Amino acid sequence: MNSTEPARLSVRSPADMVAAVPYLLGFHPADSVVVVAVRGRRVVFAARGDLPAPGADPGPAARHLAQVVARQDADAATVVGYGPAARVTGVVDAIGDALTAIGVAVLDALRVTEGRWFSYLCAEPSCCPPDGTPYDPAASRVGAAAVFAGQVALPDRAALAAQVSPLDGPVRLAMRRATDRARLRLAALTGRPSTPPAGSPAGGLPADSSRAGGEPRAVRTAGTAAVRAAVRRQRRGERLDDDEVAWLTVLLTHVAVRDHAWSRTDGRDEDISLWTDVLRRAEPDLIAAPGCLLAFAAWRSGHGALAAVALERVLSAHPGYSLAVLLDEALRRGVAPSALDGWPGSDDGAVLRRRRRRPRR
The missing domain is CATH 3.40.140.10 (Cytidine Deaminase, domain 2)
Incomplete structure (x- = not known):
């Protein structure tokens, strides 16, 4: 439903x-x-x-x-x-x-x-x-x-689902190369190897890869900067290039970065456009966070059907991703976006708390 x-x-x-x-x-x-x-x-x-x-x-x-x-x-x-x-x-x-x-x-x-x-x-x-x-x-x-x-x-409904489907052809090839560069960049930042750990979903970084051991400060700093830059550019009507999208998607695998993006997502049209673009261009193993951010933005703006198809895509690839499970349950229960605003939980973003809604500018 x-x-x-x-x-x-x-x-x-x-x-x-x-x-x-x-x-x-x-x-x-x-x-x-x-x-x-x-x-x-x-x-x-x-x-x-x-x-x-x-x-x-x-x-x-x-x-x-x-x-x-x-x-x-x-x-x-x-x-x-x-x-x-x-x-x-x-x-x-x-x-x-x-x-x-x-x-x-x-x-x-x-x-x-x-x-x-x-x-x-x-x-x-x-x-x-x-x-x-x-x-x-x-x-x-x-x-x-x-x-x-x-x-x-x-x-x-198929036409709606197509709006969140992955982009293929030359776009996919370019994003695959950009994501390889982003993984190497992240490895240099963290001092960890860029090879995906065994057992990670779709052969890439695990959806909640940062939960064990916490993120280095450098990753949190880089992630905050990347999210803020992406939001500013989108609200100016600009589109992120391939390297910017790839860098953002690898950083969003860290929960603190994802939660920072979550806290800045309030359901504006620009938020929906940003996370739709990132979701469609992201490599398959990196869609969980941008898909959830799109679903949250759509839910807050009253576009429940768009939120649902975004979550379906995430859960088909990452059925245990906690934020996707949480948002899917909120939609199925008919929670009105005016009644609850999302806010990251203490460790994995799996809690919805009441908070003051920021006024639109």
């Missing part, structure tokens, strides 16, 4: 809701169930999950989604299923029952398929004909308002 805390959109009809969902998620869902939570008259939260496999019990997923919605202090919710009736009806009914059981009113229960929407709660043919109501998201005022506000609806 991925969740978001999107910009508030006013929705007055089922057609508006159907048009709004892709912009709330950032992509057009398919084979999915979406719960859109409302507080007062405004949409405040959306959560998406895959449809259960045919024959599977929808109860556990339905109860989980209901609990996520309950954490948003929502008054009511609309459930929207995407797919054929045989796969959608059971899970939509189960989610509706779970929401009702926790005191969240179900405003509507919809099914969307092949350019039409159907309501499970409305039996009036004049407004909800049994053969469905055709809709055009591009013609909706809600969609127009979302586009005006800068929100994007990609064709599908």
Whole structure:
């Protein structure tokens, strides 16, 4: 499941809701169930999950989604299923029952398929004909308002995942060479050999390589300088060159450096652009830290789906990376970015603490 805390959109009809969902998620869902939570008259939260496999019990997923919605202090919710009736009806009914059981009113229960929407709660043919109501998201005022506000609806979730996929071809070759130079530079700084230790993930530096024994002061100093320089350049609209990205990625394997970068990441568009670029250019064994920093920036800005695909890429390569596990759990639990700000833990960044949010400039 991925969740978001999107910009508030006013929705007055089922057609508006159907048009709004892709912009709330950032992509057009398919084979999915979406719960859109409302507080007062405004949409405040959306959560998406895959449809259960045919024959599977929808109860556990339905109860989980209901609990996520309950954490948003929502008054009511609309459930929207995407797919054929045989796969959608059971899970939509189960989610509706779970929401009702926790005191969240179900405003509507919809099914969307092949350019039409159907309501499970409305039996009036004049407004909800049994053969469905055709809709055009591009013609909706809600969609127009979302586009005006800068929100994007990609064709599908695969298109969103492609935004964090590794860059190949000449870029990959150049980054491989730059990373070799960065490893030698780090070895000279630490006095340790640049050969990756046995057992490290993907044949490179281990994801939490600095936890045993602590980092040399020189590494912390170099890492702080590299992070600050990268943030300054990105906020000036400049792009890091290959050696700068490579140097940053090898330094980020040290937890103190990663946590310094974490503390400077507050969800601005520039943060998302920076860590997306670093993640896509990083060598496969060095993606854990930049992927988590991108996920954190996206989560704080309300782009839960982007955070989810970034974490999926990290966890597929480094399933035990503590910060990725922590952020993934926060997303799955529907923790709102306004409720908790991330802050590095005492030794491995595995603690989320409340802290004062820095104002945007």
